[in-house]
Amino acid sequence: MAKYYPIFLNIQDKKCVVVGGGNVAWRKVCSLKEAGAKVTVVSPDFCPELERETGVERIQQKYTTDILKGAALVVASTDDGVVNKKVYSDAMERGILVNVVDKPDLCSFIVPASIQRGDLCISISTGGASPALARNIREYLEGQFGAEYGEFTHLLSEVRQKMLLEIKDEAIRRDILQRIAGFDILEIIKRKGVSEAKRKILEIVSEKIPGDK
Ligand SMILES: C[C@@]1(CC(=O)O)c2cc3[nH]c(cc4nc(cc5[nH]c(cc(n2)[C@H]1CCC(=O)O)[C@@](C)(CC(=O)O)[C@@H]5CCC(=O)O)C(CC(=O)O)=C4CCC(=O)O)c(CCC(=O)O)c3CC(=O)O
Ligand SMILES: NC(=O)C1=CN([C@@H]2O[C@H](COP(=O)(O)OP(=O)(O)OC[C@H]3O[C@@H](n4cnc5c(N)ncnc54)[C@H](O)[C@@H]3O)[C@@H](O)[C@H]2O)C=CC1
Numbered sequence: 001m002a003k004y005y006p007i008f009l010n011i012q013d014k015k016c017v018v019v020g021g022g023n024v025a026w027r028k029v030c031s032l033k034e035a036g037a038k039v040t041v042v043s044p045d046f047c048p049e050l051e052r053e054t055g056v057e058r059i060q061q062k063y064t065t066d067i068l069k070g071a072a073l074v075v076a077s078t079d080d081g082v083v084n085k086k087v088y089s090d091a092m093e094r095g096i097l098v099n100v101v102d103k104p105d106l107c108s109f110i111v112p113a114s115i116q117r118g119d120l121c122i123s124i125s126t127g128g129a130s131p132a133l134a135r136n137i138r139e140y141l142e143g144q145f146g147a148e149y150g151e152f153t154h155l156l157s158e159v160r161q162k163m164l165l166e167i168k169d170e171a172i173r174r175d176i177l178q179r180i181a182g183f184d185i186l187e188i189i190k191r192k193g194v195s196e197a198k199r200k201i202l203e204i205v206s207e208k209i210p211g212d213k
Pocket of ligand 1: 028099100103104109110111112125126127128129130133134135138
């Protein structure tokens with residue numbers, strides 16, 4: 001089995017093509033859309049979920065190479081191995097990132113199972129060993145990581161932007177940022193809300209920087 005390098009790809013406003021109109025195509029269309037891509041899906045037929053999907057360009061025809069023009073990424077998710085392989089070789093020739101859903105060895109990237117809580121993303125991969133296990137772990141973690149993690153991440157981002165400007169001493173800044181990302185602050189968000197957590201953060205900051213209010 002191949003080794004993988006986990007990264008987060010910026011595909012905002014980039015053309016991403018999904019070839020195929022079944023359930024697997026729909027799943028990939030949804031995750032690409034959520035990442036802000038301009039999605040084109042091409043297939044002679046679309047499952048009802050794909051038919052209903054808004055904000056997606058649907059091209060109702062068999063795959064042809066010209067559809068890849070200007071694409072940053074393509075997913076081949078037809079039930080026809082020959083077509084999937086053709087998409088793979090077309091993409092490789094053009095330097096386009098490619099995922100072939102039925103052939104892990106024809107993938108320049110594979111897609112993990114993911115949980116999104118605001119800017120916090122937790123992704124799980126088994127490197128293709130067991131997608132079902134990746135899904136089960138995702139479902140388990142969904143129960144552990146509630147909406148409060150989104151609020152927490154948002155609050156930390158706000159405070160961090162401010163501190164990057166205001167606290168020049170890198171060691172002190174790092175110490176504070178590490179401290180306020182602690183689970184005790186998350187507990188305060190859960191029990192008492194965001195404004196109480198902000199108050200606690202200010203308290204920590206003033207303790208760490210004498211004289212700071
Ligand atoms: C290599 C990879 C390539 C890629 O697609 O990127 C790939 C390949 C294959 N998947 C297959 C089967 C299944 N895939 C799922 C589900 C998911 N598959 C996803 C990713 C990946 N699947 C990549 C590796 C990810 C990793 O392991 O890290 C997830 C995580 C993300 C997503 O697809 O968006 C999404 C869960 C999302 C979620 O729920 O959170 C289920 C379960 C279900 O549908 O409920 C089954 C049935 C059970 C089983 O087989 O385990 C088959 C055999 C097809 C056949 O039997 O014909 C192949 C081909 C092969 O293995 O040869
Ligand atoms: N990677 C993954 O997560 C998973 C992969 N798979 C594999 O994914 C593939 C697709 O699965 P499903 O969506 O369930 O299949 P499906 O049979 O529901 O859909 C296949 C789609 O491909 C379209 N298609 C066929 N020829 C085409 C062509 N020349 N050009 C464009 N579109 C074409 C069909 O019209 C249909 O819409 C299967 O090979 C399956 O083994 C299955 C489960 C999970």
